[in-house]
Amino acid sequence: MGPLPAPGTSPEFGVMITPRQAHTHIGELSPCWLRMLVQSHQLVVLRGFDSFDSPESLERYCATFGHIMMWPFGAVLDLQEQAAPDDHIFSNSYVPLHWDGMYLETVPEFQIFHCVNAGDHADNGCTTFASTPQALRIATPEVRELWSRAEGTYQRSVQLYSNRTRAPIINRHPQREFPVLRFCEQPVAGDDTFINPSQYSFSGIQDSEEAALIDSLVASLHDPRAYYAHQWQNGDVVLTDNFSLLHGRERFTRENGRHLRRVHIHSTPPQSNPHVPSQVDARS
Template sequence: MSTTMRPLSKYFGVELVGFDARRDAGAGAGAELLDLLLRHQLLLLRDQELTPAELVGVGRSMGPIQPFLLSNYRHPEFDEILVTSNEKVNGKPIGVARVGNFWHSDSSYIERPANTTLLHAVKVPPTGGDTLFASMYLALDELSPELRAALEGRVAVHTIRKRYKVTAQDVGQSLREIDDRLRITIPDVTHPVVREHPLTGRPALYISEGYTLSFEGMGWEQSQKMLEELHAHATRESTLYRHHWRVGDILIWDNPSLIHAAMPSDPELPRTMHRLSIASGASGEAR
């Protein structure tokens, strides 16, 4: 790749200046992108005017794509793409309008969460809708030795039930019935609180306000107090990166080591994003 790197923040993230996804991803740059991602956690590619098919090609160059669990939000022609949008065609939403407006790591509520997320800005408003990122490497590294020791070896429960949004298929069902169905179709899972990166082995704090329910072997009130303390520590404003979207932006982020949150935008202004997830165990697993 004929590119230069520009830091996005003091702690993590780089912009790849001069990278052309249409040209370079097809030239075997996927492995190089993955290497850069593992070093920097977050990559920004500007001015990438890609078709959905080309975006899927970029994703595949980095590893096997993991489709979103809920099929009603997938792209009609490309099953790999999750569409987030407030736009409608013939009165029907083309994607999920509000998603991820809380701190989380993508798909931590499944046994093998996605390693990598790619998000492509197709249409964005001039203001609003920014995305915040926090490094969970940094969060772990800056814990007190006593608190880190208390977390080592502990596991946490992650669940989609904490943030599930009722859809048309849920009409006529009670909240208890919906909750019971989710327990069966997307059962709660556990992950280490101090989790080693699947590709590098580097440990990171692995909790979020969005999907982490509680700690095993700890009472509910104590769990919630601990989660609030860890969340406040991980999302200190001075350590965050805030991304203001432009049409054609692609952000690629490392889910094992980052959490993120979407900021609100004006619902009257059109906003459409295409998202891909790269499955756990992508190319480069032996690093």
């Protein structure tokens, strides 16, 4: 077990685990131990292990890790470029930092990613992760004060859901109470090729403070101490804490074969989303 591989300054979160012996299967590792590692380090990379030869075998493994969050399509989402995508996650574009489940009634605690095909080119779409506790530590007291007053409202419609979420920038981890950030990064200004962006607005601050809010969040979340871009290798499995991290994706070369699979795992009990309208209205 060692630190994450990263150029320049290494991020101050996450660990990588490699096998001591060839042909060690991921299933031989204790799921309880792995959950504890994810909760301690926020991100765990398993590299060089034998893993999964089908979506069904991935789903069977994930069922040992915890209670799977089911979608209308099932447990496993295939993240592949589509010929005519209706959303940016199925294109070859970058994906801004966000947290999964932000528009749903429940928010998954863990994400499990499996790399089926890393792609044929060097520019093959790193998945990006930002540690929000680290970003909070990096920020100055003046910046944290600005964040503490701000609340973001985001709206998005896709085939599987159409909803709005309203979340203070500074939140609390729902299980362990330390502060985290909830922020949905926006596409690069003027990029009219980006498919189906979220709509957003901020309250609790002056209009004149919005640029400073966004710039400071982006700067802290992309600081090398808080930011990690995972360069995929075939067979990699990445386990993440969705309550603490934000994640996104770098652009990759069109039609390069990049193929990931993703499964969401609920906490016990499942974590209700306090930021969607039904929950917000219930608190009002």
